[in-house]
Amino acid sequence: AIVVLKGERTLVAEPDGRCAVGATGNPGLATGGTGDVLAGVVGGLLARHGALLAATAGVLVHGRAGDIAARERGEDGMTAGDVVEALPEAIESVRRAGGGASAS
Numbered sequence: 001a002i003v004v005l006k007g008e009r010t011l012v013a014e015p016d017g018r019c020a021v022g023a024t025g026n027p028g029l030a031t032g033g034t035g036d037v038l039a040g041v042v043g044g045l046l047a048r049h050g051a052l053l054a055a056t057a058g059v060l061v062h063g064r065a066g067d068i069a070a071r072e073r074g075e076d077g078m079t080a081g082d083v084v085e086a087l088p089e090a091i092e093s094v095r096r097a098g099g100g101a102s103a104s
Helices: 034-046 049-071 080-103
Strands: 004-005 011-013 020-021
Touching: 004 049, 011 049, 034 049, 034 080, 049 080
Parallel strands: none
Antiparallel strands: 004 011, 011 020
16 A cells, blocks of 8 residues: 655655655645645546555645745644645646646
8 A cells, every 4th residue: 555644744655665755845744634735636636647656746736735825824823724726826836847748
């Protein structure tokens, strides 16, 4: 199984023991509902891609959306809804950076 552990730096662990560490996100993502947003992003990507790509791209997009929401609302005041609203911009940001299909 691919395991995603949401935290200060979200981890994506593979069955062989390798682990990727998310480089995006901020403490504002430690609020109710943001884990559900992450699960939804990963689930949506899983419908189109393999599990590892869906998990790693989902973590990247979720963290970027959290960074965008924090920039606009501040870490202390942001909500899961703010993260959801920032998803389109986050996805486009990943695409521009060369994330390609992994962020679609």
